[in-house]
Amino acid sequence: MRSSLSDLQRAIKGLVVMSSELELMYNSMLTNAVPDAWAKVAYPSLKPLASWIKDYHDRIAFMRGWLEGGAPPCFWLPGFFFPQGFMTGVLQMHARKESIPIDALNFGFEVTEAETGDDVASPPEDGIYVNGLWIDNARWNRTTRRLDESEPGVMFSPLPVVHFKPVLNYVPPAGEYQTPLYKTSVRAGALSTTGQSTNFVLCVSLPIREGTESDFWVLQGVALMCMLDN
Template sequence: GVKANVNRGYNDMTEDGFESCTKPGPWKKLLFSLSFFHAVIQERRKFGPLGWNIRYEFNNSDIECSMMTLKMFLEEQETIPWAALEYVVGQINYGGRVTDDNDRRCLMSILRQYVTPAVLDDSYKFTKSGTYYAPPEGPLESYREYLRSLPASEAPEVFGLHLNANISFQQQESRKLLETVLSIQPRIGSTGGGKSNDELVLEMAAALEEEVPALFDIETEAAMGLFDRTESGQLNSLSVVLGQEIDRFNKLTRVLQSSLSELQKAIKGQVVMTFELEGMFTSMLNNHVPEMWANVAYPSLKPLASWVNDYHERILFMRTWLQDGLPKCFWLPGFFFPQGFMTGCLQMHARKYSTPIDTLSFGFQVTEFEELGQVEHGPEDGIFVHGLHVDSARWDRVNGVLEESEPGHMYAPLPIIHFKPQEGAAEEGPGEYACPLYKTSVRAGILSTTGQSTNFVLHVNLPIKEGTDSDFWVLQGV
């Protein structure tokens, strides 16, 4: 915990090192602040994606470098260079380990709580409860005494997180335990009157194979004019996106058809049970998505039963678009590659108004529409998007702002949002929070060639309630 982490640093500290600065007041205050900051960013990792997208190995060399930097700045400068201190500690000493842009933003938001002129004031508290603060200037033993008085385990407020973060942590631990138990469970066939594992999987595979939809056929199914070219010979950008999505879904459907057929034959002994098919057998028994499906599918954390339902919903959305033409409202989570769809929308706007695409970005307006049936027609410019959920917050429909979560509610649905292309960068304005949009709640992804995580789509600027700033929502992990 945070208490043990800071305690360890102060127990290892010598009296000479603690009293070695010519400006003891600011030195002792900021030394404690840095130690507390170091503990918070390390312990924040236990909350998984709510804490950090990627689990970074911050260690003692980071805090030692930061202490040396602090001492150097205090000794060499008459006034404390706050901006330089924040930059060197945040962007270099600690930020050098951070590969995700949203994690770096989180790191700097945490640091701003601890490297600030307000820390030098004895009345400044690190948390709302007032339990955690930098003690007044005194001998080393007084700091150790204060640390001994702190609670053994800290509440989520120490990290700037909502109380619900504890539920997330406990769910994460429970899931790990259950997965471990499941992985060591012996695979023994039924000895009573029940069905054997082979019979269960055989029935499941037959039922799933029966439900696998037909492949998309653009030649015969496409709505009139959907894939027509313009006078300049260009296809509609969104039709190109649809064509690419259909190719990906057809590839997944083929894998489902062939693997389900092969598995049934293997169980009956008609073909060899390969390593891949055995893995698929075990996955279906445990209600997990088989690895050979996940390799060609979209990112998803759902168990097998929910995954299959979701797959059919995605197929239905794409088939409706193919057969009926452009939807009034788009189901963004239904795409394999939402980033490509976003680019397609900007490209369509750029062609319509003869604007360079690299000058465009999205503006956002949360509408009052809750259901698809309320949308009579699509917007003049941009697109309507539905199916988004906000993690660790909720949408206040009365005031039209981002609000803190209700106790026990981890996710909350958002109304339909209008994504409207605009000229200039989509920067976070006052009273707004640039909320990162991810494909799955894992948040971490592979670093792509764009320098962004493959799981990250874009930032959606949302209005926030009065009395809060962007840092507040960053720390909440929204």
């Protein structure tokens, strides 16, 4: 980014030739779009350029705080380039701690009362606290502590901090909806070299409103996202 911006500034001043790549970058900036030269090597995102830059700096601040101050009590999952790898590492640490095979471990989920990561004072004994997720086409009812229908005119709503807890031979509860978690609102993705989807992360099991079944929420198109498009 630094070198391409420097080259663009020089090209605008007429000090170097304006290449086709620099021209595309300039045109993208005029329309508040992320230049293709940056997007093709960056994390998946549908944000416009202004929001993308802010999100980019938030990610840097999150990682720098982790490096300089140690692991945070709550992890901002959208800040990871490859969150699947991070969560595999969490399971590996728990498997070593308990001396059990990692293949028998999976995550169980509990939505806490903490609204944001700042409300979390200390990490859990097992697993991790995760914040920064959004619910698409539904909301979290803080009274009933269940998934509920969206408020009128509200498409996205924040999900409180979630406890990702490693569970041996985990079986999802029958009365919960296996909510797919995506990095962006595009509910599709190509397989990466690791065999993982470039967009789908995992399914988060959430309790649902009484009197409904999983099929109801499937038809509603309910999913979780790591980031919004704006």
